[in-house]
Amino acid sequence: MRRIKNQKKRVAVTGAFGFIGSHLIPLLDCDDRYSKIVAIDIKSPPFAAKKLSYYNVDLTSPSAETELMKILKKEKVDTLVHLAFLSNPVANTEWVHELESVGTFKVINACSASKVKRFVMWSSTMVYGAYPDNPNYLTESHKKRGCPGFSFVQDKLEAEKAVMDFASKNDDFEYTILRTCTIVGPTVDNIFTSLLLRNYVPVVMGYDPLMQFIHEVDVIDVFKFVLDREIKGEFNVASDGVIPVSEIMRLGGIIPVPVPYFALKNVISFLWNGQLIRYPAGFLNYMKYVFNVDNEKLRKDMGFTPKYSSLEAIKNYLGTRRLRKIELAN
Amino acid sequence: MSEELKTNEEKFINEIIASIGGIGEELRDTSHRLIKKSPADILGGLAKAARDILTLDYFSRDKRRNEIDVEPVNIDEFGFNARYFEMVRGFYEFLFYKYFRTAIKGIKNVPDSGSVIIVSNHSGALPLDGIMLRLALLNEHPSSRDIRFLIEDYIYHLPFAGTFMNRIGAVRACRENAERLLRKGKGIAVFPEGIQGISKLYKDRYKVQRFGRGGVIRLAIRNRVPIIPAAVIGAEESYPMLFKIKRFAMMFGLPYIPVTYTFPFLGPLGLLPLPSKWMIQFGEPVRFDKLKREDAEDTALVSGYNESLRGTIQNMINELLASR
Known part of the structure; x- marks a missing residue:
């Protein structure tokens, strides 16, 4: 307790002006326990904050590791929050691989070279992969199978593996992985919210998987919670309750257009290859099978209770x- | 007034039967029960259920897109949809009471509350025994027990089937799911024979197949839950399977294609079960309270219990077969 009082935390955030970062930084800015916030992004800051200093570092550039190392040393950072991940699949998959998979590797190396004590990373429950033989609630110990061919997920899985590998070689490396399920809320924009913006949503005929959600407010809260209490380990972040896709459509007045899987898969692959839609065919697995997680570790071990249930969030x-x-439209 | 008296009388008789309880309980025929729903309602419910699962109502939905749908969301954590179950319940009740004229024995062996594992034989090319067991306990058990039945993985590879089974109360069979249900004090029905059980040919009827690797016993020991052996008779005659085709089945993601007297010769009509008389018996609970949790790792002990459980169920089946 005394240590926390005397020594204020100095936090660096990569991907600082993405959704989570841009909400987390103002919270840290108001909190007296934090003395410095180092924002690392390729976007310039959209807001001003007292303790904020901004650095433009492109994680895909070859010199990113040394640049980061210099910054982290200069600012005497003790905690790094790694949020430089995409919420939507993009056509340039090589660039995403450089950013997410190789980028995470560079960030970890920079952290260890500049004596950053704690490493907090954002990931997604999609890394477990949606499979028909998944149990209805996956725990943290369950194997992460990913989704071969869907680079959006595979890159996040590789990023996680890079962290695990590093941690197994360095015993004093403290890390936290927060694996969020589908984030929904009034402002967040991700693969799922943009899908539901349409009036007609194609669905895989005959499949109606149960989905799990977490409210955007809870996601920002859980990051703050972890930073405040210095919690380590990997956690699946999800709210209570599940809701099938058909019910989501019914609640939202969205019209599901059922298409048989083989037809939908081929059409989507074609459109994706022509860069006409934002969804690769790999996403269809997540519209067919369950990938829900058990939030018991979050509740019991971490002590965090999401404020919104899945149904309330959606x-x-x-x-x-x-x-x-x-x-x-404007 | 007279109806009320009648139901009171029925209740009284049931209470007497119940007080005898346990193993002494007589085989009780349920075919005299009245079904509340009319045939039109039953068919209407089926049509509604089919339309819902095919999602074919989107044209009509388009017209009333801006209206608010006020039906509540009533879905549990394993996807059981109470609204959907009500649509098809009438049909399954018709099957249970009038078509299969199911007789029940020993239902008082199932405790009124708390977690319990019901282990049953598995039969019939199209597994109807899970839903029939569920219906028996829901309608005929004094405290109307709502059990979940565990089904094989391959159902979830198929379109429609997995979704449908989930909505009417099935859960994918795996240790995590079973333990989660038991922790919540729910009852589960398990068919350890798996595909081996339902894919038996008619000539092998009522021969209980191997019970997997003893997962059920280990589940019971670990969670300190009693096992209730159950025997289901009649399902074998509902779908008398003459052959099974394995080669082409792979193309459709099925483990096999059944060939019965009526299927595939009569097309989809052949999928209707034959009206055989069904009997369901619940045996006396097997308790594992004296064992320690670590005993679940003792393979010799587990396979011993596993084999004796299989024997118990085979005996129950033989007795029931002799009595009909």
Whole structure:
């Protein structure tokens, strides 16, 4: 307790002005226990903050590791929050691989070289992969099978593996991995929220998987919670309850267009290869099978209770969906 | 008034039967029970259920897209959909009471509350025994027990089937799911024979196949849950399987294609079960309270219990077969 009082934390955030970072930084800025926030991003800061110093580092550039190392040393950072991950698949998969998989490797190396004590990383429950033989609730110890051919997931899985590898070789490396399930809320933009923005959503005929959600407020809270209490380990971050895709569509007044899997898969692959849609065919697995996680470790070991249930979170998103579309039209 | 008296009388008789309880309980025929729903309602429910799962109502949904759908979301953590179950319940009740004229024995052996594992034989090319066991305990058990039945993985590879089974109360069979249900004090029905059980040919009927690797016994020991052996008779005659085709089945993601007297010769109509008389018997609970949790790792002990459980169920089946 005394240590926390005397020694204020100095936090670096990569991907600082993405969704989580841009909400987390103002929270850290108001908190007296944090004395410095180092933002690392390729975007310039969209807001001002007292303790913030901004560095433009591109994680895909070859010199990123040394640049990061210099910054972390200069600012005497003790905790690094690694949020430089994409929420939507993009066509340039090589660039994403450089950013997420190789980028994480560079960040870890820079951390260990500059004596950063703690490493907090954001990941997704999609790394478990959606399979028909998944148990309904996956625990942290379950094997992460990913989704071969879906680079959006595979890169995140490789990033996690890089952290695990490093941790197995360095016993004093403290890391936290927060694996969030599908994040929904009034403002967040990711693969799932943008899918549901349409009036007609193609679904895989005959499959109606149960989905799990977490509200965006809870996601930002859990990062703050972990930073405040210096919790380590890997955690699946999900709210209570599940809801099938068909019910989401019914609640939102969205019209599901059922298409047989083989037809949908081929059409989507074709459109994706022509860069006409944002969804590669690998995403269809997640519309067929379950990949829900057990949040018992989050509740019991970490002591964090999400404020919104899955149903409340998705209702909150669906309630603001129409207004979002107006914003897009302007 | 007279109806009320009648139901009271029925209740009284049931209470007497119940007080005898346990193993002494007589085989009780349920075919006299009235089904609340009319045939039109049953068929309507089926049509609604089919339309819902095929998602074919999207044209009508388009017209009333801006109306608010106020039906509540009533889905449990394993995807059991109470609204959906009500649509098909009438049909399954018709099958249970009128078509299969199911007789029940020893239902008082199932405790009124708390977690319990019901282990049953598995039969019939299209497994109807899970839903029938569920219906027996839901409708005929004094405290209307809501059990979940565990089904094989391959169902979830198929379109429609996995979704449908999930909505009416099935759960994928795996240790994590079973333990989660037991921790919540739910009852589960398990068919350890798996595909070996339902893919038996008619000539091998009522021969209980191997019970896997003793996963059920280990589950019971670890979680300190009693096992209730159950025997289901009649399902073998509902789908008398003459052959099974394995080669082409791979193309459709099925473990085999059954060939019965009516299927595939009569097309989809051949999938209707034959009206055989069904009997369901629940045996006396097997308790593992004296064992330690570590005993679950003792393979000799587990396989011993496993074999004796299989024997118990085979005996129950033989007795029931002799009595009909």
